[in-house]
Amino acid sequence: MSSDTITILFLVSCISLIGLGLFVFYKMKQMRKLQAEATNLRQSLEEMDEQAKLIVRTDMELNKTQEELDKKVAGLYALQRFSRAVSTTLEENQIFSRIETSFLEDLGFEKALVFLWEGPSKFRNCLNIGYPEEALLAIQTLMEAHKDLYHTLIEEGKTISSISKLSVGKEQMNRVLKVSAFVISPIIPREGAKGFLLVGTENTDIIITEGDEELIVVLANQLGQALENARLFEKTWKTQQELEIKVEQRTHELRNVLSEVEKISKRKSDFVSSVSHELRTPLTSIKGYAAILLAGKLGAVPLEIKERLEKINRHSDELAHMVNDLLDISRIEAGKVTMKLEPQKLKDILEKVTDLLAVQAKEKQIELKFGLAPEAETVFADRNQIERVLINLIGNAMKFTPAAGSITVVARATANNMAEVEVMDTGCGIPQESLDAVFEEFYRVENQINQEVKGTGLGLSLVKHIIEAHGGKIWVKSVVGKGSTFSFTLPLA
Numbered sequence: 001m002s003s004d005t006i007t008i009l010f011l012v013s014c015i016s017l018i019g020l021g022l023f024v025f026y027k028m029k030q031m032r033k034l035q036a037e038a039t040n041l042r043q044s045l046e047e048m049d050e051q052a053k054l055i056v057r058t059d060m061e062l063n064k065t066q067e068e069l070d071k072k073v074a075g076l077y078a079l080q081r082f083s084r085a086v087s088t089t090l091e092e093n094q095i096f097s098r099i100e101t102s103f104l105e106d107l108g109f110e111k112a113l114v115f116l117w118e119g120p121s122k123f124r125n126c127l128n129i130g131y132p133e134e135a136l137l138a139i140q141t142l143m144e145a146h147k148d149l150y151h152t153l154i155e156e157g158k159t160i161s162s163i164s165k166l167s168v169g170k171e172q173m174n175r176v177l178k179v180s181a182f183v184i185s186p187i188i189p190r191e192g193a194k195g196f197l198l199v200g201t202e203n204t205d206i207i208i209t210e211g212d213e214e215l216i217v218v219l220a221n222q223l224g225q226a227l228e229n230a231r232l233f234e235k236t237w238k239t240q241q242e243l244e245i246k247v248e249q250r251t252h253e254l255r256n257v258l259s260e261v262e263k264i265s266k267r268k269s270d271f272v273s274s275v276s277h278e279l280r281t282p283l284t285s286i287k288g289y290a291a292i293l294l295a296g297k298l299g300a301v302p303l304e305i306k307e308r309l310e311k312i313n314r315h316s317d318e319l320a321h322m323v324n325d326l327l328d329i330s331r332i333e334a335g336k337v338t339m340k341l342e343p344q345k346l347k348d349i350l351e352k353v354t355d356l357l358a359v360q361a362k363e364k365q366i367e368l369k370f371g372l373a374p375e376a377e378t379v380f381a382d383r384n385q386i387e388r389v390l391i392n393l394i395g396n397a398m399k400f401t402p403a404a405g406s407i408t409v410v411a412r413a414t415a416n417n418m419a420e421v422e423v424m425d426t427g428c429g430i431p432q433e434s435l436d437a438v439f440e441e442f443y444r445v446e447n448q449i450n451q452e453v454k455g456t457g458l459g460l461s462l463v464k465h466i467i468e469a470h471g472g473k474i475w476v477k478s479v480v481g482k483g484s485t486f487s488f489t490l491p492l493a
């Protein structure tokens with residue numbers, strides 16, 4: 001082999017080695033890149049795995065929350081139904097009978113008890129769902145043994161459950177109550193016995209949540225409210241019964257008093273009537289004899305005796321007038337006077353009355369005015385009696401109105417088919433406290449005019465009797481020093 005060939009071979013080998021070296025370097029670089037990519041991929045995979053786990057966990061939690069929400073919504077619906085039913089119940093027993101097994105199941109429980117605190121050491125059982133008699137006795141004994149705990153619950157309005165911290169052994173409670181989870185909530189009506197509601201379940205899958213506790217608190221509050229309503233109703237009902245009895249007794253007493261008053265009033269009327277009758281005959285004789293003497297039929301009468309006889313005559317007239325009024329009042333009161341009701345023109349009656357009183361009006365310079373509405377023209381009345389009414393009212397108005405005053409009589413129709421007649425004067429007026437009393441027999445206002453003017457206090461009483469016998473009413477309004485208005489009603493013809 002020539003040295004050239006060897007040199008060429010050597011050169012070829014060197015180039016091949018360099019090429020190989022370059023190839024190896026290139027591959028190694030690629031491998032490192034691939035390794036870096038593989039590490040990145042692994043990290044991404046791990047991250048994705050974490051995220052997938054998180055998604056699964058979140059999904060599970062969401063499902064659980066959804067389940068709890070569904071449970072709570074079902075419970076709330078059940079509570080709403082219960083609330084509606086119990087709000088119309090006003091008897092204690094019926095309130096508890098509204099808690100049925102299906103309703104309890106909607107709340108997630110199958111056992112329930114209600115105890116109300118009756119006296120120093122006894123709980124009264126008012127509701128029992130799911131416990132046989134002997135189990136109930138055992139529970140009652142346990143409760144009475146721990147009564148302080150229950151009293152504290154009631155006093156503090158506190159709710160406990162299997163998830164609360166308790167001073168009483170939870171295992172013992174679960175064992176005696178035969179449940180794996182329970183809630184106890186106080187029932188606190190504002191009146192009467194307080195107590196508590198206990199609900200429980202044997203289902204070990206059920207774990208009591210705060211939401212469950214809240215639902216039972218609402219239920220216990222509703223029971224408290226319903227008991228309060230029932231007790232209030234009972235109290236109101238009892239009070240009403242007592243009131244009814246009292247009203248009945250009072251009515252009976254009043255009826256007796258009324259019949260006594262009627263008897264006395266009748267006796268009074270009879271007495272007044274017979275005395276008036278008895279007075280009439282001697283009065284007529286006195287008047288007769290006085291008239292004979294005055295006429296000089298028994299010889300000449302000296303002036304002094306004549307004056308006395310005239311006084312006797314005048315006083316006898318006044319007495320006869322009073323006796324007649326008294327007799328009329330007692331007759332009308334006894335229903336012995338029948339009013340001869342006929343259509344009468346108010347204008348005609350008023351004209352006659354003003355004729356009778358014209359002299360008196362002229363003497364005192366009193367102006368008499370009338371204003372009769374056409375629709376109140378004709379009334380249904382006993383003419384003579386209404387004449388007496390108007391003579392009395394207008395006569396009084398003249399008596400108590402100073403000279404140069406005025407008297408106005410108006411009449412109008414009212415909505416209930418009556419005529420309302422008003423006699424207004426510009427006289428001395430009547431004090432407010434005497435307005436009703438003026439219609440009583442023998443009542444006269446104590447004033448200067450009454451000391452000077454004669455009167456019996458019978459006129460307005462008679463007027464009132466006559467108006468009422470016509471089915472009307474009479475009243476007076478007055479301002480002292482300004483005048484009075486006497487108003488009365490009569491049926492329109």
Ligand code: ADP
Pocket residue numbers: 392396397398400425427428429430438443444445446450454455456457458459460461484
């Ligand atoms: P008498 O007029 O005979 O006293 P009445 O029964 O007619 O009796 O009236 C009772 C009292 O009512 C009168 O004494 C008088 O005090 C008061 N009275 C009646 N009418 C009027 C009037 N128009 N103005 C003021 N007082 C009156």
